[in-house]
Amino acid sequence: MKITRRGFLKAAGGAGLAVAAGTLRWPHRVAAGPSTTLRLLGHSAFNEDSDKAIAKIGNDFAAQHSAAFAGDFIDQPEVAAKLTAEEQARSGHDIIDLQDNLPTIHKDYLVPLDDVVADISKQFGNFYQVAKDSGYVDGHWLALPWIGNGTLGVYRADYFGQVGEQPPATWDDLLRAAGKLKKAGHPVGLPISQCEDANSILFPLLWSFGASVADAKAKLTLDSPQTRAALSYVRKLFSQMDATVLSWDDSGNNKHMLSGRGSYTINAPSIYLRAHREKMPFAPSVRHTLAPSGPKGRFFYADIHGWGVFKFSPNIDLAKQFLRSMFTEASQKTALTLGSGYDMPVLPHFDQNPPYAPDPNLRLLVGFMRNAHLVAYPAPPSALAEKAYQTYVIPNMFAKAVQGASDKDAIASAVTALTDIGYMK
Amino acid sequence: MVRSSRRRVAIAYLTAAPFVIFAVFPFIWMLVASLKQDVELYDLAQNPFLVRAGITWEHYHFLFTHTAFPLWLRNSTVVAATTTVVSVVLAVLAAYALARLRFPLAEATTTFVFIVYLVPTTLLFLPLARLMALFHLSNTLWSLIVTYPAFMVPFATWMLTAYFTTIPRDVEESALVDGCTRAGALRHVVLPLARPGIITAALFGFTLAYSEFIYSLTFISTTDLKTVTTGVVVDLIRGDFFYWGSLMGGALVASLPVVVLFSLFLDHYVAGLTAGAVRG
Numbered sequence: 106m107k108i109t110r111r112g113f114l115k116a117a118g119g120a121g122l123a124v125a126a127g128t129l130r131w132p133h134r135v136a137a138g139p140s141t142t143l144r145l146l147g148h149s150a151f152n153e154d155s156d157k158a159i160a161k162i163g164n165d166f167a168a169q170h171s172a173a174f175a176g177d178f179i180d181q182p183e184v185a186a187k188l189t190a191e192e193q194a195r196s197g198h199d200i201i202d203l204q205d206n207l208p209t210i211h212k213d214y215l216v217p218l219d220d221v222v223a224d225i226s227k228q229f230g231n232f233y234q235v236a237k238d239s240g241y242v243d244g245h246w247l248a249l250p251w252i253g254n255g256t257l258g259v260y261r262a263d264y265f266g267q268v269g270e271q272p273p274a275t276w277d278d279l280l281r282a283a284g285k286l287k288k289a290g291h292p293v294g295l296p297i298s299q300c301e302d303a304n305s306i307l308f309p310l311l312w313s314f315g316a317s318v319a320d321a322k323a324k325l326t327l328d329s330p331q332t333r334a335a336l337s338y339v340r341k342l343f344s345q346m347d348a349t350v351l352s353w354d355d356s357g358n359n360k361h362m363l364s365g366r367g368s369y370t371i372n373a374p375s376i377y378l379r380a381h382r383e384k385m386p387f388a389p390s391v392r393h394t395l396a397p398s399g400p401k402g403r404f405f406y407a408d409i410h411g412w413g414v415f416k417f418s419p420n421i422d423l424a425k426q427f428l429r430s431m432f433t434e435a436s437q438k439t440a441l442t443l444g445s446g447y448d449m450p451v452l453p454h455f456d457q458n459p460p461y462a463p464d465p466n467l468r469l470l471v472g473f474m475r476n477a478h479l480v481a482y483p484a485p486p487s488a489l490a491e492k493a494y495q496t497y498v499i500p501n502m503f504a505k506a507v508q509g510a511s512d513k514d515a516i517a518s519a520v521t522a523l524t525d526i527g528y529m530k
Numbered sequence: 531m532v533r534s535s536r537r538r539v540a541i542a543y544l545t546a547a548p549f550v551i552f553a554v555f556p557f558i559w560m561l562v563a564s565l566k567q568d569v570e571l572y573d574l575a576q577n578p579f580l581v582r583a584g585i586t587w588e589h590y591h592f593l594f595t596h597t598a599f600p601l602w603l604r605n606s607t608v609v610a611a612t613t614t615v616v617s618v619v620l621a622v623l624a625a626y627a628l629a630r631l632r633f634p635l636a637e638a639t640t641t642f643v644f645i646v647y648l649v650p651t652t653l654l655f656l657p658l659a660r661l662m663a664l665f666h667l668s669n670t671l672w673s674l675i676v677t678y679p680a681f682m683v684p685f686a687t688w689m690l691t692a693y694f695t696t697i698p699r700d701v702e703e704s705a706l707v708d709g710c711t712r713a714g715a716l717r718h719v720v721l722p723l724a725r726p727g728i729i730t731a732a733l734f735g736f737t738l739a740y741s742e743f744i745y746s747l748t749f750i751s752t753t754d755l756k757t758v759t760t761g762v763v764v765d766l767i768r769g770d771f772f773y774w775g776s777l778m779g780g781a782l783v784a785s786l787p788v789v790v791l792f793s794l795f796l797d798h799y800v801a802g803l804t805a806g807a808v809r810g
């Protein structure tokens with residue numbers, strides 16, 4: 106049977122009308138359901154089960170309060186646009202995911218949660234300092250810290266063994282091993298590009314050399330001999346890595362390791378967990394170690410995710426009750442079990458013996474938050490620090506340096522970017 | 531004669547080949563990546579254009595059974611089709627008025643319509659988000675159907691205004707002299723002649739609506755109501771893990787409706803573009 110264009114259009118048009126009629130219900134019908142719906146916006150974690158944990162806690166809570174729970178999880182980079190739109194609309198989710206410095210940026214739209222935090226702290230003790238750095242703004246808790254994501258050195262034990270090296274404890278160890286591993290065809294790989302992973306690696310590297318973007322009073326301190334030492338080190342390390350690290354996105358170091366070629370990177374436990382879940386042939390050789398230490402010690406960066414409640418939410422009291430329910434023994438057990446070590450507790454109370462602790466490769470994460478910092482360190486969290494993070498000032502500085510710029514030029518370009526953001530010299 | 535003809539054909543194909551390769555490359559890439567097993571996808575030593583370890587359908591299976599991809603596809607098609615119909619109807623009326631009717635500031639209005647199209651959606655989504663909340667349309671497909679014409683109508687109007695001016699006034703005036711009303715002349719004379727232009731505007735409009743991202747991201751939260759552009763990106767990129775196979779498969783399948791539409795109306799589309807190109 107010959108299908109004519111007219112015939113096709115008639116059939117497609119008819120089917121389309123039928124589908125459209127079923128799809129385009131009026132808004133009041135879409136909104137039909139329980140009288141109160143608690144709506145939460147979260148970031149979609151690498152670990153899908155992390156979202157399921159929140160949904161389970163939410164649904165259990167809703168069932169006990171004759172309400173409905175709607176958890177929407179979106180890719181982290183898209184969260185900022187969503188929050189901004191909802192703030193302009195004065196409408197949207199009741200509870201929102203606020204990462205790191207975001208509470209300071211959105212503070213005008215957030216309900217203080219001092220009473221919620223007081224209740225939780227009374228029962229379980231105080232939050233880790235890094236969690237407080239994120240959620241406590243201008244004398245109030247504007248975000249309830251929920252979980253933290255940390256980074257570890259991820260290495261291939263077989264490749265390191267082949268070149269006679271131990272997992273690197275210091276940056277110098279890594280540099281020495283990197284040369285051998287490159288010759289063996291299994292280079293180390295750290296992103297020096299515009300991605301979150303680059304921030305999470307290069308900020309602690311700076312700190313470990315005694316350098317920082319700003320001091321405790323938020324005054325610029327980047328132009329320093331310590332920063333020059335860090336630049337010099339990364340130039341040497343870059344010469345032992347693939348040049349592609351300059352173009353990696355957040356999946357770059359995952360691919361580097363999961364391809365079976367890479368020997369080392371620094372990342373959240375997603376590579377380790379993925380290799381084991383997919384039963385990749387080399388999974389038993391993928392191991393964790395602490396990120397290297399530098400001349401001034403070992404420093405950790407952590408992503409802190411907390412919950413804020415919008416002032417325009419029609420369900421503020423219910424939202425606060427829900428947040429309290431997220432900090433029970435049962436809720437935390439659900440979150441940390443399904444979180445598989447990707448999500449770590451922000452309360453020391455739940456960090457004694459988390460469900461993932463029996464795994465020696467994840468046990469390293471126990472107590473990680475005790476020494477972790479946000480990117481603003483040693484300055485207090487601020488919108489400026491968030492802008493520096495979001496515009497990849499530090500990765501850009503290192504990228505310039507490894508591509509031939511002098512220390513002076515690389516640092517000057519970063520300082521210019523930071524002063525443009527609003528940092529004071 | 532025959533040799534000369536063959537040479538012409540060969541030259542034509544050789545000339546077209548780079549453009550065809552350029553146009554088809556993304557689709558080939560998406561197809562190959564979507565059929566590879568994860569192990570091969572991650573193996574940097576493998577040829578990216580070949581499937582060496584055997585074809586797998588697991589990425590498509592994941593896409594259709596573990597995500598709301600069919601719903602995203604349906605939502606995108608419904609929203610794009612509806613907004614295209616609405617926008618083209620409005621644009622035809624506006625473009626006809628701008629091209630044919632004499633009224634003060636007609637040219638300035640035409641320019642203004644074009645400038646409106648140039649306002650980036652990244653600026654518009656904030657006030658529009660407020661409007662959607664006021665109308666209680668947030669998190670519904672209606673929020674997209676109401677807002678998409680904001681950028682589709684100016685674009686289609688600008689395109690159709692140029693097309694209408696290529697249609698000789700004489701034909702239309704003959705109809706008016708013969709007793710046809712202005713609306714009748716538009717309906718029975720101008721629109722049939724303008725069909726390639728209208729179809730071209732509709733195709734471009736559909737593509738614009740179908741590929742729109744920022745409104746869809748900010749106005750829609752519920753997974754089942756997402757459009758394919760946001761659903762695929764937001765749900766298949768999780769932290770630092772990208773579901774590459776399913777992402778490529780999703781992008782490939784999502785492009786099919788647009789490909790089908792362009793294939794169906796290719797002759798009209800070419801006619802519409804060339805008519806605009808030779809406007810005197």
